[in-house]
Amino acid sequence: MNSILLVDSETVVATALQDTLNQCGFEVELADSSKAAHEWLRREHFDLILVEFDLSPRPNGKAINELSKSVTGCWSGTGLIRELRAARVTTPILVHTVLEGELYETASLDAGADDYIVKKAPVSMLLSRLHAHLRRRERDLGLAAKAERRVAIGRFTLDRKARVLLADEKPIILAHREMKLLEKLASSPSRVFSPNEILDEVWGDHIRRSLPALSGLLRRLRQKMVKNGLPDPVENVRGRGFRLLESIRLNAKAPVR
Numbered sequence: 001m002n003s004i005l006l007v008d009s010e011t012v013v014a015t016a017l018q019d020t021l022n023q024c025g026f027e028v029e030l031a032d033s034s035k036a037a038h039e040w041l042r043r044e045h046f047d048l049i050l051v052e053f054d055l056s057p058r059p060n061g062k063a064i065n066e067l068s069k070s071v072t073g074c075w076s077g078t079g080l081i082r083e084l085r086a087a088r089v090t091t092p093i094l095v096h097t098v099l100e101g102e103l104y105e106t107a108s109l110d111a112g113a114d115d116y117i118v119k120k121a122p123v124s125m126l127l128s129r130l131h132a133h134l135r136r137r138e139r140d141l142g143l144a145a146k147a148e149r150r151v152a153i154g155r156f157t158l159d160r161k162a163r164v165l166l167a168d169e170k171p172i173i174l175a176h177r178e179m180k181l182l183e184k185l186a187s188s189p190s191r192v193f194s195p196n197e198i199l200d201e202v203w204g205d206h207i208r209r210s211l212p213a214l215s216g217l218l219r220r221l222r223q224k225m226v227k228n229g230l231p232d233p234v235e236n237v238r239g240r241g242f243r244l245l246e247s248i249r250l251n252a253k254a255p256v257r
Helices: 011-023 034-043 067-072 077-086 102-111 123-140 176-186 195-202 211-227
Strands: 003-007 027-031 048-051 093-097 115-118 150-153 156-159 164-167 170-173 234-237 241-244
Touching: 003 011, 003 034, 011 027, 011 170, 027 034, 034 077, 048 077, 048 123, 077 093, 077 102, 093 102, 093 123, 102 115, 115 123, 123 164, 150 176, 156 176, 176 195, 176 211, 176 241, 195 211, 195 241, 211 234
Parallel strands: 003 027, 003 048, 048 093, 093 115
Antiparallel strands: 150 156, 156 164, 164 170, 234 241
């Protein structure tokens, strides 16, 4: 499991992002200041560091710094980045901030950040950038490439390792057999799979393998999707079996790393 140090003085927002990233298969620790970040880094190794540009104290959730302090002062995320790079920390550092504009992005990259992402960007974009930097880091360290873990299914993304379905930016936690079912259907989006083919893939020789068990699995997956305001991704083709819903399979893509 990849580890992330999230440095952000706005704890409510940071905690929400921590929960989302944990659901997506990351191990995330929080630091609310540059000092706290240094303390974490003295104790632990992290695969990636995510830093808010503005690290000013926030009484009642409101920033109290002036713009000049945000860019150059002690409450600036760029100050922390410069300190880490001066200490020869080579871990990928991404600025993840509410602040938009060339001034902030240029200051971040000049300080030594590897990327700049605004917080209003979709969760799927943030995850893609995180995984891209982690893959690049693995290549730089000469580590073996990890097995393919993500599959694009129309507007959905299935993360095999984390057992998460990212659907319209909502991370939906899947049970093991729910993931196996969607993975099987996504392997050939337009094909109708017979119940026995799905039972072979999802249950194998397990004692609980049965058509009622498959019906229960489909019902639980459907309820989970409806709860999140999403369509049931599985179409029942009468007398033949199951396949991805037409609106999904028409836009299905090849697997992605």
